[in-house]
Amino acid sequence: MGFLSEFKKFAVKGNVIDLAVGVVIGAAFGGVTKSLVDDVIMPPLGLLISRVDFSQLKLVLKEAVVENGTVVEQAVSINYGNFIQAVVNFMIIAFAIFLLVRTINRMREQEAAKPAPPVNKQEVLLAEIRDILKNDDSVNTPAPKQV
Template sequence: MGILKEFKEFAVKGNMIDMAVGIIIGTAFNNVVKTMVDKVVMPPLTILTNGINFADRKWVIREAVAGMEGDFGNEIAIGYGELIQVTIDFLIIGFTVFVVIKLMNSLRNKAQDPKDTEEVTPKDIELLNDLKELMQEQNRILSKK
């Protein structure tokens, strides 16, 4: 019975809902980034590499061979090109996520700056800034004594 109660508290507190929202948004963001990589970034890279499709590159260890009864043995190959393609995708996706997070952090920092009159500062940030200023003033007074 204790496990069901703990699970109910876990689900009701929002942890599960927050996780689900994060997964859904992450999946949608993955589609956006994949499309950007495939349709925006890779075409210029293809021009720079004279149309080489990395995903098709491989080192064939053994060719496919026909057996006596007409069946073919499978080709054995190391697909190094696909590894190169996935690595390029990873680097581009990582850089894109870095730029998006950097932009979001700069917008959040700008919104939380109490001295910025252009953005509306949340009330809790204003109160914390007032407390900080009062403590600094109190420290100045105490240090003069």
């Protein structure tokens, strides 16, 4: 098999396409979730904790050097507010994915719990006879030859 045909076979497999679709949808879902966190959840949360903007929280290790209104050397800081924001984003995304998977699992359980369609008694009897004949050695072995 040539290299190109092998690559084509790999690229059109269902798993690769499913993965690509998942990545695209995941990226879009990440944008929606980021907007939910940044625009809906964080403003009231910041208001509750004295108008603190998490992204601005930081521990300055070394102040910036400014000469004549120009920053000569950037400040060195630990931006723990960005970390808090990322943790909040992660928790919301994880919770949303949990709810989605939980819903899908419940739908699958409901589908599996549906009763099987009624079976025709005649079909059951015929299946039992077939199984008995299949397992009966006296039927499958030829009769001994008479001399």
